[in-house]
Amino acid sequence: MLEVTGLHVAYGGIQAVRSITFHVNEGETVALIGANGAGKTSTLKAISRVLDAVGGDVHFCGEDITRIAPHHIIRKGIALVPEGRGVFPRLTVLENLHMGAYIHNAAVDVEKDLKMVYGYFPRLKEREGQLAGTLSGGEQQMLAIGRALMSRPKMLLLDEPSMGLAPIMVQKIFEVVRAVAADGMTILLIEQNARLALQSSQRGYVMESGEITLNGESAMLLDDPKVRAAYLGE
Amino acid sequence: MDIFLQQIINGLVQGSIYALVALGYTMVYGIMGLINFAHGEVVMIGTLVTITVAGSLIKAGMPVAVAGLAGLMAAVLVCMALGWALERVAYRPLRNAPRLTPLITAIGMSIVLQNLAMMIWGRNYMTFPSLLPKMDFEFAGANFTLIQIIIVLVSAATMGGLLLLVYRTKLGMAMRATAQNPAVASLMGVNINRVIAAAFVIGSALGAVAGVMVGTYYEIAHYQMGFMLGLKAFTAAVLGGIGNLAGAMLGGILLGIIEALGAGYIGDLTGGFLGSHYQDIFAFVVLIVVLMFKPSGLFGEKTGDRA
Numbered sequence: 428m429l430e431v432t433g434l435h436v437a438y439g440g441i442q443a444v445r446s447i448t449f450h451v452n453e454g455e456t457v458a459l460i461g462a463n464g465a466g467k468t469s470t471l472k473a474i475s476r477v478l479d480a481v482g483g484d485v486h487f488c489g490e491d492i493t494r495i496a497p498h499h500i501i502r503k504g505i506a507l508v509p510e511g512r513g514v515f516p517r518l519t520v521l522e523n524l525h526m527g528a529y530i531h532n533a534a535v536d537v538e539k540d541l542k543m544v545y546g547y548f549p550r551l552k553e554r555e556g557q558l559a560g561t562l563s564g565g566e567q568q569m570l571a572i573g574r575a576l577m578s579r580p581k582m583l584l585l586d587e588p589s590m591g592l593a594p595i596m597v598q599k600i601f602e603v604v605r606a607v608a609a610d611g612m613t614i615l616l617i618e619q620n621a622r623l624a625l626q627s628s629q630r631g632y633v634m635e636s637g638e639i640t641l642n643g644e645s646a647m648l649l650d651d652p653k654v655r656a657a658y659l660g661e
Numbered sequence: 662m663d664i665f666l667q668q669i670i671n672g673l674v675q676g677s678i679y680a681l682v683a684l685g686y687t688m689v690y691g692i693m694g695l696i697n698f699a700h701g702e703v704v705m706i707g708t709l710v711t712i713t714v715a716g717s718l719i720k721a722g723m724p725v726a727v728a729g730l731a732g733l734m735a736a737v738l739v740c741m742a743l744g745w746a747l748e749r750v751a752y753r754p755l756r757n758a759p760r761l762t763p764l765i766t767a768i769g770m771s772i773v774l775q776n777l778a779m780m781i782w783g784r785n786y787m788t789f790p791s792l793l794p795k796m797d798f799e800f801a802g803a804n805f806t807l808i809q810i811i812i813v814l815v816s817a818a819t820m821g822g823l824l825l826l827v828y829r830t831k832l833g834m835a836m837r838a839t840a841q842n843p844a845v846a847s848l849m850g851v852n853i854n855r856v857i858a859a860a861f862v863i864g865s866a867l868g869a870v871a872g873v874m875v876g877t878y879y880e881i882a883h884y885q886m887g888f889m890l891g892l893k894a895f896t897a898a899v900l901g902g903i904g905n906l907a908g909a910m911l912g913g914i915l916l917g918i919i920e921a922l923g924a925g926y927i928g929d930l931t932g933g934f935l936g937s938h939y940q941d942i943f944a945f946v947v948l949i950v951v952l953m954f955k956p957s958g959l960f961g962e963k964t965g966d967r968a
Contacts, residue, residue, distance in 0.1 A: 477847075498850050501848060507848050509848065513842055515842055516841060517837070518838060522834055525834065526838050527849060529850045529851060578849070
């Protein structure tokens with residue numbers, strides 16, 4: 428479904444991503460793990476067109492999306508949940524969710540999507556009228572994921588959903604991520620928490636200083652001595 | 662006592678004009694952090710376009726009401742186009758430039774528009790056609806005119822319309838989202854360029870309405886009139902907290918009232934040394950005091966949450 432070929436990303440003169448190639452099949456959850464600064468976020472930003480790719484290309488459902496306008500990415504069916512969540516702090520929870528549905532016009536369908544999101548995250552329903560900036564970090568993460576789902580995406584890109592959250596909240600968020608995946612969503616998951624990411628995915632890629640150094644089935648990566656030593660703290 | 666009430670009324674009228682103009686500054690600043698110093702000139706062009714259109718229609722024998730409405734429509738359309746063109750030509754190419762560059766460009770555009778207006782309309786003062794009947798009213802010892810009532814009502818209605826647009830429509834929600842985090846708004850499918858252009862166009866339309874009201878109120882216009890009006894409206898926006906819509910409205914009205922009271926009492930305060938033509942100093946004293954003691958203004962948010 429998503430095919431990234433020879434992608435190069437540079438950030439103010441620094442080569443953040445050097446010619447990486449990977450793919451995500453429909454219905455799959457794929458983890459991209461690696462240390463801080465390995466180039467994971469830059470990869471996601473290039474796919475979602477927040478950053479320009481210097482080289483290589485990105486195909487989604489067979490279509491070249493390497494150079495399309497940033498605001499068209501979501502119309503192709505890719506929704507990014509950005510690092511640090513990026514909720515609109517002075518919009519209410521409901522308004523944030525409606526922003527997620529910005530590309531859709533039929534109110535009836537938006538209502539249906541809203542029910543679906545509230546089904547995954549009942550907490551958001553309780554906080555509906557509250558300004559997003561007043562939510563806890565975990566609630567903001569729920570909102571960011573819910574907002575992405577409101578666009579009815581074919582694929583979700585999740586950037587560090589566990590970042591800065593208490594372990595109990597991380598568990599909750601990942602339960603929903605797995606539930607969303609079980610309902611058929613294709614997911615590319617970026618995480619520093621490698622164990623959690625590999626436990627929640629079918630396949631994984633390991634990134635190191637801008638390159639993919641290892642890849643395979645997540646279960647296999649979890650047993651790989653190098654991965655265990657470098658990312659699982661064993 | 663009656664001079665107090667009189668000046669409150671005068672200040673309210675002048676203040677509602679400031680408020681309309683201040684909204685143009687604050688909308689653009691809220692979305693892209695730019696102070697569009699050419700906005701006062703957009704207002705001026707709105708006034709001058711109305712003189713040309715309404716004036717010539719009246720001369721051609723059209724009823725004053727029709728000519729006035731046509732003048733207003735023409736001013737709004739011309740100013741919207743001008744606002745759009747300013748953004749497209751002068752500011753968009755500088756979107757990623759250091760902050761000082763667009764600011765200097767804004768001052769440059771202000772000079773360009775003034776000179777353009779001078780070339781079209783000449784350097785002399787022009788008479789604004791009387792669009793409304795002269796009627797006077799009295800209330801508790803203070804006098805006011807039909808024109809003053811209409812200015813306050815039209816401002817209130819225009820501002821109400823703006824609030825509906827910003828808080829009840831999809832475009833308004835996209836504008837607020839873009840002001841808070843343009844990168845994420847873009848991820849949601851918002852075309853940032855279009856939202857920024859909309860802020861300019863809407864702000865300019867409000868400016869055009871203000872321009873017509875200034876002309877109706879003072880019955881005189883000049884190619885340099887936008888400069889002082891723009892500076893004062895900018896002061897009003899800063900007073901209310903630049904970037905905040907309610908702040909611009911309240912700041913405009915407050916500034917109008919402060920100025921009017923200042924003009925009313927300056928003679929008494931200085932023992933006749935300074936007359937009411939020194940009223941301009943009050944706006945700038947307000948600006949200096951706000952910048953010294955509360956630079957974020959009355960309703961200002963910390964600038965930190967702008968991404």
